[in-house]
Amino acid sequence: MSLSKLVLRSMKKNMKHYYLYFFALIFSVTLFFSFVTLQNNADVLETVSKSGTATAGFGAATYILYFIVLFFVLYANHLFMKRRSKEVGLYQLIGMTKGLIVRLLAIESILLFVGAVILGMLAGFFSSRLFAMILLRVLEKEALVTMTFSIEALQKSIIVFVILLVIVLVQMAWMIHRVSLLSLFSAAKQADERVKRFSPLQMAIGFIGLVLIVYGYYASTKLFDIESAGNLFVNMMIILATTIGGTFIVFRFSVAFIMNSIRLKKNGHLTVRDVLALTPIMHRMKSNAKSLTLITVLTGVSLGITTLSYIGYYSSESSAFSQVPGDYILLEDNGLEFLKKLEDENIAFDKIDYRLQGVIASVGQLLSEEEQREGNPFYNMEGTIYTVPLSDYQQINPDASISGNEVILTNYGGYMAAMFKLEKDRNIVVSAGELKETFHVVDIQDNSIISGIVTAGGGGPIFVVTDEMFEKLAVQSELFPWHKQATINLKSKEDIAQAEELYIQTGAGVISALDSNGQSKQFIQSSFESERKEYIEDLGITIFTTAFLGLAFLMTTGSILYFKQMSEAEEERGSYTILRKIGFAERDILKGIYMKQAFNFGVPLVIGLLHSYFAVKSGWFLFGSELTTPLWIAMSCYIALYAIFAFLSVGYYKKVIRESL
Incomplete structure (x- = not known):
């Protein structure tokens, strides 16, 4: 031939x-x-x-x-x-x-x-x-x-x-x-490993695997703490090593030990479900530990990257609002022509005026006593913090009330608020030229009200002070570049396209002012819509490519699990023939198959979800301002697709069982 x-x-x-x-x-x-x-x-x-x-x-x-x-x-x-x-x-x-x-x-x-x-x-x-x-x-x-x-x-x-x-x-x-x-x-x-007995050493190693994973999760929650900032890379490597190593040990020793313990508790009275689920899982752990660890880690990594990218994309609107807290922001006396054009075109809008006055202070004084330790660079780091009078702030928050040296700290959000948690009911010393005052912070809020240009990047704190205190600070007005802000919000969002054209035509977003060094500089104040679109364009490619790669990872890991189950089903065909011949019905055999598939697909998925959750939770605030919704959406997609592979795997087992007799 x-x-x-x-x-x-x-x-x-x-x-x-x-x-x-x-x-x-x-x-x-x-x-x-x-x-x-x-x-x-x-x-x-x-x-x-x-x-x-x-x-x-x-x-x-x-x-x-x-x-x-x-x-x-x-x-x-x-x-x-x-x-x-x-x-x-x-x-x-x-x-x-x-x-x-x-x-x-x-x-x-x-x-x-x-x-x-x-x-x-x-x-x-x-x-x-x-x-x-x-x-x-x-x-x-x-x-x-x-x-x-x-x-x-x-x-x-x-x-x-x-x-x-x-x-x-x-x-x-x-x-x-x-x-x-x-x-x-x-x-x-x-692939089979006939586990006959477990030594105390194996039990101890299995327990160590669980401890390593728990430690990795705990360390991830402390990754961006102030005291850990200097050893960020080393801490990340430790977390990766303990989590991945612990996952392998869990699959290699812990799972087989748990399955064997369950089997021993039954004193030899094993059902068909036990024989078809507990025993095969326990016997295959030695060879399957590596592949299950790899699948679990790939699931966690791909889901984590996809979720972080989606957090950035999903938070594009809130991130833009932290920089531009209104449809349009007009600084100083800039933008008068733009307002006139809006009136000429009958575009209705609301205007909120803020007076601004800067002081020098270190918000590190508002850190908790535990974080106010020697060597904390944030504690003594001074910078410009702007104040607004209470009467201006009451335009958006009529219920706000303070007196004397009491202040409300607002506009404090984003990654700064997540990394450096400030406490209210504390005092902070501020200065403006020769003037020094001690403010008592009665409340801390995260709502953005002032442009990111003023707060040097957005998310920086603003003090709401009494009108009397603001007038007292006003004698130092020449020391700071920003003194006025007008927030413009259109009454109808259908006018945005026309308003955007007018904003560009009049050059309302181009401002000349002094920088922090006293030098004249030109600043560009974007509109909210242009800022949002810029975030979308910057993050759109990222979320698309990471989602595409996440899909590839997911299809790869899910397909590998499916292929392995098909291979195992063919190897166990003879066992199903024996069970059918001695009188067991298809539904009796399938009970064990359901349990086995729940483990083979469920355990790697659950551990992978936990890995990704703690990885994302440790530093999500660096990517955006929304966590819960993007995380649940990404996880739901992974769970749904893994469920499809599990369903296909059960369907193949049904086919093998029916053909076994």
Whole structure:
């Protein structure tokens, strides 16, 4: 029989195995080709070019995506070769050399790759337009995206998957040449570890794994504390090491120990559910610990990165408001022409005037006594803090009330408020020229009222003082550059487009004033809408690429778990045949399968969610002002997609059980 006929017969016989591997290849090609096509789409690049991050973001994501695809395909190929180990052993028994077997499998792999690349590119070509529309939607851009076939994307994809094919062939040849004939017939069972008894050492190691994870979580909550700021990198490495190491130990020792303890408590009275769930999980922990650890860490990392990016994107409006707390901010006497134009065009608006007067103070004096320790650089760090009179503040908060030297500290939010938690009912010494006063802070609020230009970046504190105190401070007015702010809010948001044009035409956002060094400088005060759109454009590419890579990570980890369950189902087919023959119904067997799948998909997902939650919780405030909603949305997507893979896995087990009798 010729080699070509043998290849065709082998492919026909192994069709039930090939579709799994074939899907992995098509999925990988589709992901890569659609992303590279999107990267080279002229319509998309022209639309997003103003963001300045499109090319760099796409380029970095392409390399990451390639490593995801490489890992996915190599792992799928490894599982595929493992399932065909007996077949390879039979080929050797009938006299075929290892070299001939390698050639046979190489031809099959080449044919599969060619077919997968063609189908994957077709799917990627059509899906790229969908991804382009999603990207433009995220960026709030309107553009007509045409379906153009990119020759550059074709060339790059062919080069990448030819290299990947060579790597797969080398992996396959190495797997065949390194194993003996006997090991080929038992390769499918090498994952089993017959756990007969647990030593006290194993119990102690399992407990240490749990302790390491808990410590990593605890350390993450202290990562951005003031006293930890100097050793940030070292602390991050410690958290990573303890969390990842603890996860491996938990899967390697703790899970098997827990399962064995449950089994021993039953005193030998095991149900079918116990036999089909507890025992297989316990016996496979040795080999599965590495893969489950990897899947858990990948889930946590991808979800964490996706969530942080989404936090920044979701918080774009609140972040813009911290810089521009109104539709338009007019500083000093700038913008009078803009107001006249609004009146001429019959654009209704509300105006709130604030008087400003600066003082010198260190808000570190409002830190808790625990944080006011020697060596804390924030405690004695002085800077300019502006004050507004109570009567002006009552325009937005009529119930506000203070007297004497009492003050309300407001406008304090963002990452500063998260890292440096201030306490009310404390005194703070301020100075303005020769004048020194002691303020008593009666309340601390986070609502933004003053432009980020005045507060040097937004989120800086503002003191609300009595009108009498403000007049007392006014004698030092020449020492500070800002004295007036007018906040303009349009009554109808439908007028924003026209108002934006007038704001630009009149140059109301260009202000000349003295900087902190007393030098004349030109400042640009953006409108709220332009500031928000700038945040959207800066973060839109980031959230799109991280979400795309997160999807790739999720599909990879979910598919690997699904592939492993398919492989285990085939290995356990004989056990199901015995159970069916002695009278157990399909529903009795499925009870154990449900429990097993709940573990195989649920435990990596739950631990991955916990990893990502504590990682995000430690520094989310550096990316935005909203945590709960973005976190729950991202987690819900991951849970839903993992549930789909678990459902598919249970469906495959049902098919195997029905065919076992």
